[in-house]
Amino acid sequence: MAVGRSAGLLVFRRSAAGDGGIEVLIGHMGGPFWARREEAAWSVPKGEYGPEETPKDAARREFREELGLPVPEGEWLGLGEVRQAGGKTVTAWAVEGDLDPAAVVAGTFSMEWPPRSGVLAEFPELDRVGWFTVEAAEARLxxxxREFLERLVTRVRGRA
Structure with missing residues (x-):
């Protein structure tokens, strides 16, 4: 079985405290497997793509599908690739923007639940979305x- 490739977009904003810090918008993964977890249960809005789509186009599409919001206008900062524990390669970009988590209309997915019940249930791809400091996001992602956070901070500081 081929290991997939995903692409995503990490939205960030300057801290309201005016201390030079940044906050990132991440989402808690939906569905029964993640329901009771907080730590290591959040994600950059992202999704898989095939050979017919560029990673950047996939990141844009997945952002709209998962959050139900338009992609913020602005310069996309490349954050490179990471390989997750399961072998999937994730490519990500960051863009500065300020979105209201209350405006999110999450996309959904279907899966058999409970297992072996023959019943298809629908769940939100992301059941919560929020703004977090980089430090607070690190434990949640x-x-x-997590490597994307370090790369983002380096890129943003290099532009300041």
Missing amino acids: VAGQ
Whole structure:
């Protein structure tokens, strides 16, 4: 079985405290497997793509599908690739913007639940979305995506 490739977009904003810090918008993964977890259960809005789509186009599409919001206008900062524990390669970009988490209309997915019940249930792809400091986001993000935070901070400081 081929290991997939995903692409995503990490939205960030300057801290309201005016201390030079930044905050990132991440989402808690939906569905029964993540319902009771907080740590390492959040993600950059992202999704898989195939050979017919560029990673950047996939990141844009997945952002709209998962959050139900338009992609913020602005310069996309490349954050490179990371390989997650399961072998999936994730490519990400960051863009500065300020979105209201209350405006999110999450996309959904279907899966058999409970297992072996024959019943298809629908769940939100992201059941919560919020703004977090980089430090607070680090513990929440799945381990394979934490590198994107460090790369983002380096890129933003390099532009200041």
